[in-house]
Amino acid sequence: MSMRNMAAAKNALPISPPTTYGDDPFSSTWDADRIFGCVCDSGWAVGTASGELQATEYFGADCSK
Numbered sequence: 001m002s003m004r005n006m007a008a009a010k011n012a013l014p015i016s017p018p019t020t021y022g023d024d025p026f027s028s029t030w031d032a033d034r035i036f037g038c039v040c041d042s043g044w045a046v047g048t049a050s051g052e053l054q055a056t057e058y059f060g061a062d063c064s065k
Helices: 003-008
Strands: none
Touching: none
């Protein structure tokens, strides 16, 4: 997934609202469609409600732990 698409991903809510990355052609975000990474599913419910966690989780490059 490109940096542009990661910035707009909604699966980090409610921790951070989706944003844009690379929409201004004159900014320093020239790499928006040149750098790619993985977005892995969390092993637990993420959020601020009861039973949800705001904790980091390590995944390998292919989302395998």
